[in-house]
Amino acid sequence: METKINFSGRSIRYTEEEIAVVVEAMRCADPLTQGRHMREFERCFAHYQNVAEGSCFTVMNGCSALEISAQLCRFRPGDELVIPAHTFTASAYPYVKRGVRLVWADVDRRTRVVTAESIEAALTPNTKAVVVVHLYGYIADMPEIAALCRERGLILIEDAAQAVGAEVAGKKSGSFGDMGIFSFHSHKNLTTLGEGGMLYVRDPALAAVVPALRHNGHCDYAFERPDYWKPAMGNVDIPTLDGEALMPNNYCLGEVECALGAKLLERIDQINDEKRVRALYFIDALAGFQELEFHRVDSRRHNYHLLAARMTTGPDMRDRFIRAMAFEKGVKCVVQYIPLNRYGFYRRLGYGEASCPCGDDFFDSMVSFPFQHWLSNEDLNYMLTATREVLCSLHGAEK
Structure with a gap:
């Protein structure tokens, strides 16, 4: 039989106002990446999440946000990360690439997300971090999970790729942990022309290195330049945390997508x-x-x-x-x-x-x-x- 209702890969239709914002950015944005629309989307998203301005960073997709979060964890040999087995693969493999060992946690039979109890059952003396995935759009019991992670001294990462806007105890998904990850993929409730993502980083010291990690190690020179073109238009350096070098990436989201994201956030x-x-x-x-x-x-x-x-x-x-x-x-x-x-x-x-x-x-x-x-x-x-x-x-x- 002919398909009447498909499982579509596109979640929403854009309004004429949203389309107009995209067209205007196409016409006028200069540059087309790393510009004012990026800064505005990050500012609006932080405000929506009720987190500190300067703690949210646009990236080209949710997986890019996960990749940077894995870098910021700075895993050591023998470290373990607890994560649900029932999730999309992008929740897990960025951490595998950083050398941590995965330990699978079960989900609750009714809610289909992890609980403080299922996480605690998977903890060992080698656990360094926990990834909580708010699958299907439902936010897990974050007050209890956050308390458990604080008590055990664990890094808490929220994969809120599917749960933008979901909230519990008066707080939004992705705002409880040390880091929060969001996706604006075509299938999500908030989508920026096919791909897009956001990374939230609570610690200002960690947040300070994200722009360079996101954009090829680009940074300012540490000295005044009489001639703006010398020694080059911009500096490149290796971001460091506590003396440890972190190799940069190129995970930038374009201005058109950021303009749309800021507008779509309104609804x-x-x-x-x-x-x-x-x-x-x-x-x-x-x-x-x-x-x-x-x-x-x-x-x-x-x-x-x-x-x-x-x-x-x-x-x-x-x-x-x-x-x-x-x-x-x-x-x-x-x-x-x-x-x-x-x-x-x-x-x-x-x-x-x-x-x-x-x-x-x-x-x-x-x-x-x-x-x-x-x-x-x-x-x-x-x-x-x-x-x-x-x-x-x-x-x-x-x-």
């Missing part, structure tokens, strides 16, 4: 709220079907970046459901985030063992519905009707 709460209302409508309309178990959250703790459920009747029924939705109804549901320890890539690196039964159970039975912001009411209701009909059909077939 991110509206986008999140609208997605939450629709998610609750869909979830509540299926409350009579025990086969699908959703995570229902009626607050800004969940931005419903994704709409995922667990098929309580198991993997085989899940596969039959997705097959019927796709080939009989034209609705393309998907399965996401295979536990990383199952990938051959991570197994070959020695990370094939994990005790994560909740994450395994959820992945093996999960269904992720198309849930882009621009989905029409007609399409949403068609998907709802199709879901009901398929579940009734499968239920009858079981009998």
Whole structure:
């Protein structure tokens, strides 16, 4: 059957005002990178997050932010990092590249994110850092997790790539930890023309080296130059922390993307709220079907970046459901985030063992519905009707 509702890689449609901002930046921005739009986006984002000005840095994608955070951790041989196995691979491999050993933590069966208890169970005397992933748009129990990390003297990194705007205890996701990572990929609730990201760094001493790490080691000369062109237009140096050299990168985000990001930030709460209302409508309309178990959250703790459920009747029924939705109804549901320890890539690196039964159970039975912001009411209701009909059909077939 022809696909009626695709699992789109594009989350939102831009308004005419947002398009106008992009066009104006295309016409007038000078330079087209590292300019006033970058500074404005960083300032607006810090204000939105209620964190210190100068602590947020645009980068070309969320993975770039993770790469810089891994550098700032300055891992030593034998150091370990606790991270959920149930996440996207970009959450993990930047840290592997810096030589740290990964230790997998399980997720909560209901919320599908790590807890203070699951993190504590994975800690060892060698643990140096913890990565908390706010998967699907739901922010984890950060007050408890932050307290645990402070007590143990651990670096706390929040991967809030999917959870911009989500909040708990009056604070935004990505503002609890020592560092916070955000993604503005095409699939996210806030997106800057396909790619984009932001890095939050709490410690001013660490934040001071990020601009050079982000942009090829570019920095000012330490002396006054009578001739602005000598010895060169700009200096290049190796950023250092406590005498340790950190090799620079080129992770800059362009002015056009930054201009759009600052503008789109004005309606991110509206986008999140609208997605939450629709998610609750869909979830509540299926409350009579025990086969699908959703995570229902009626607050800004969940931005419903994704709409995922667990098929309580198991993997085989899940596969039959997705097959019927796709080939009989034209609705393309998907399965996401295979536990990383199952990938051959991570197994070959020695990370094939994990005790994560909740994450395994959820992945093996999960269904992720198309849930882009621009989905029409007609399409949403068609998907709802199709879901009901398929579940009734499968239920009858079981009998």
